[in-house]
Amino acid sequence: MKKRILIAPLNWGLGHATRCIPIINQLIINNFTPVIASDGIALALLKKEFPTVETVELPAYDITYAKKGHFFKLKLLKDSPKLIKAIKAEKKATKVLIETHNIDGIISDNRLGVHSKKIPSVFITHQLQVLSGNTTWLSTKMHQRIIEKFNQCWVPDHENEPSLSGKLSHMKGIEIPLKYLGPLSRFERHDIEKTYDIMILLSGPEPQRTFLEEKLLETFKTDSRRILCVRGVIEKEQITTTNGNLTITNFMTGKTLENALNASNFVLSRSGYTTVMDLSVLGKKAFFIPTPGQFEQEYLAERLDELKLVPYCKQNDFTIDKLENISAYEGLDGQNATANFKDLFSLF
Incomplete structure (x- = not known):
């Protein structure tokens, strides 16, 4: 039994x-x-x-x-x-x-x-x-x-x-x-063709998840790069909309999310520890925006920035030009x- x-x-x-x-x-x-x-x-x-x-x-x-x-x-x-x-x-x-x-x-x-x-x-x-x-x-x-x-x-x-x-x-x-x-991590690393320049991966409790989503969608609405935004809102049906170069989906699970991450040049997300582990296993370059007032996420973001692995900034300070810092950082490359x-x- x-x-x-x-x-x-x-x-x-x-x-x-x-x-x-x-x-x-x-x-x-x-x-x-x-x-x-x-x-x-x-x-x-x-x-x-x-x-x-x-x-x-x-x-x-x-x-x-x-x-x-x-x-x-x-x-x-x-x-x-x-x-x-x-x-x-x-x-x-x-x-x-x-x-x-x-x-x-x-x-x-x-x-x-x-x-x-x-x-x-x-x-x-x-x-x-x-x-x-x-x-x-x-x-x-x-x-x-x-x-x-x-x-x-x-x-x-x-x-x-x-x-x-x-x-x-x-x-x-x-x-x-x-x-x-x-x-x-639930993910595996695959070297596949890059479909997206930027993947925005949103998560975390409300209302801060929504605040960041609104800020980023406003910031990127006229950007010419290929962008995928995964909102991290679990609903009955997966809903995907495309507006120019910006694709927005409410959630992704399993292999679909794994493929999207592998097919993205870099990831813009919170610095939650599970995200850090996932991106490490996938060997991704990233930019972090820790949840305001969340000591653990702020510590992880600061630590990875000091190690020259992933740059970060505070939510209120984010502007598109800050993403240019990514090229000067090594990115995450750990093991499972x-x-x-x-x-x-x-x-x-």
Whole structure:
């Protein structure tokens, strides 16, 4: 009888869901039965990627970003009672799911309440240190206490330098085993003919996703280059419109997105960590615009800029001429996951 593994990514943008795709595939290859649990657009995306895999809806965290970046931390603080309530509901739901769906093991990607003392539970995160400005020590300590409720912590990065996430994924003093997976991506690199000069890849929670979309579409509407904009809005139907050299689509999944990325000269996107891993595996040149007030994305963008890999600027400062800096940077060129999944899954 195949063991049933609950895999539960956080619904905060699409990054947590998309980096679970290679793990779900590996579970299937290694003769496990995955059960996907999430909510919102993360769950919608995974349903499209895995139409035959059983899915369950979990209580929503319903966290949104502040309209102005400098209120980011204040907004999170204001939302914290809602978050605590959601985690409690998530714990209850997990308890029921284990019984009703005969779950043998748990893989939680940043869902803080999805764990159990009864069955092996794994937490996936690249943030062993949670950057929050002058309260980093506190947010890191709180996160560490949550991580230690699990049996193992899987970190999607290289254990040694050069790593992609720098100080985020390297920290001493965590009491449970840390397993470094290498960069996780659902994509493979292919050398194919370039169809697009620029690919705009939008993602992340509202309202900042919309703010960036409006700014970029206005900026590029008269540009003569071949541009593809993937809005990152998961809807029932894929809708694509073309206006001159600008092609806009609401979302792309799987091989279609992989092909579009491989067929683009460079990518303009947020500096979310999953995007960084994807572009690294694909060996892409890029330009990053971190989400305003999001400490982790700002750190990653600054780090990759300092390493002369990818240039960046703040959202309000973006102008077309800044893209000329890309040619002076090396671009990302990493490797895919180095993890031995058979060994990792032996925990279950």
